[in-house]
Amino acid sequence: MKRRLFEAVRRAQADKRPVALVTDLGTGLQTLVHADAQEGDVALEEEFLPQVREAMRLDRSGIVEFYDGRFFITVLNPPLRLILVGAVHIAQSLAPMAVLAGYDVTVVDPRRAFASDARFPDIALNHDWPDEALAALKPDARTAVVALTHDPKLDDPALVAALAGPSFYVGALGSRRTHAQRRERLAAAGIDDSAFARIHGPVGLDLGAVTPAEIALSILAQMVQVLRGGPKVGT
Amino acid sequence: MSLLSADSATVLEQAAIWLAEGRPVALASVIATWGSSPRPVGSLMAIAADGAMAGSVSGGCIEGAVVYEAQAVLADGEPRLLRFGISNDRAWEVGLACGGQVEIYVEPVR
Structure with missing residues (x-):
């Protein structure tokens, strides 16, 4: 994880904002998804974002396949x-x-x-x-x-x-x-x-x-x- | 699962402290499990280059091996995908006593 993304995750947790870290398990490239924005190594396609948001809503981390890629979504929600x-x-x-x-x-x-x-x-x-x-x-x-x-x-x-x-x-x-x-x-x-x-x-x-x-x-x-x-x- | 999130915050807080002290840090995430496994998908562990660790990815069965691999990750900067379990030869050395399998992604924070 790039240091910049790590700090962004920490800020989100301090502010009690939900985020999800999406890792391309093939390339290692990562994207941090916020409630209404994203940042990181690569911009995720619009078509992919609903899966990420659903994982955040369900509070469920896991691997998802998107076309020929394999991605891991780490859901980092604040405590309820x-x-x-x-x-x-x-x-x-x-x-x-x-x-x-x-x-x-x-x-x-x-x-x-x-x-x-x-x-x-x-x-x-x-x-x-x-x-x-x-x-x-x-x-x-x-x-x-x-x-x-x-x-x-x-x-x-x-x-x-x-x-x-x-x-x-x-x-x-x-x-x-x-x-x-x-x-x-x-x-x-x-x-x-x-x-x-x-x-x-x-x-x-x-x-x-x-x-x-x-x-x-x-x-x-x-x-x-x-x-x-x-x-x-x-x- | 909200407890899991609270747990992740604690692990990342420790990682931030190590980084602030200038100690390289790797993160290990449970990305998949099969059968019974003690820690759910999304569980996080932070490892400092000197072997210090926070959080867990199992019930203590494989953390030693993950620390070893994390040090290799910090040495060459390349993320690694690890798999532990009964189908793995290494299971006999560092496997999960519960008979489950677990896949772990280890990456440097840099």
Whole structure:
């Protein structure tokens, strides 16, 4: 790898930007593919790029054949992140479950009685208001944002901030009725129907979950489904 | 697999430290596996010219051989494609105890 490409990979990782290094196993020539650009020894053909982007999306490195060439795609994605708004009972289950699934988890809640180290051991806590917290955390395309407070004062600003970014998953706790009311409030805040449709609500796969841990499981399962492109995405 | 990405960042960070110290570095990537193999495709290992290593490409079975090959790569600047496993004669010396096969690409950072 040329030193220049190595430094470019390091910068991407520092900035938490996804990249893929494509190596021609025949010639050793390499190209670094960014979200919307490429650089390196040789420019990849437009026809080849969708395969690279699919590998990035699936988080799957591997060898691909393109015409008579054999290429290795190294996917270098930043860790997945989960921002939980609301240090509530469900969050106490969802945070450690998501850590096991490989997520960097941050719990946002200005109510310190909820967002305490005792309730969330080894989880990053943020006590700012959700809109400020999200502005600082900058959710990207590999970040999920889930609002769990039930309190519009906290959930709504979090959702508005999340919808302004490219988060792969945005979810909000609440019944269908609660969600309908949320639609009206967010419309007043300038969130149109297509933006609102990105919110998974009622949140989680319909497993018939009852306990906080089961609801947490249904949310994590839906995050995986959306991320990995399983069936019925966008329900 | 996100854990894998986090792992790669750690390996490349160590490689950057070695490079900053003026120590030549080679990178080894698992590019294909067959059967059971302890580290998935995309796993990274960095090797300094003096034999120091970070990360892994197996469960410890073949790292020694990869370090040896990496030093050769650093000596002549040519990337190498290595294959380890039961079908390889060298398996008896440095093969994978699990019976899997693994293909590894080793390249210099220059």
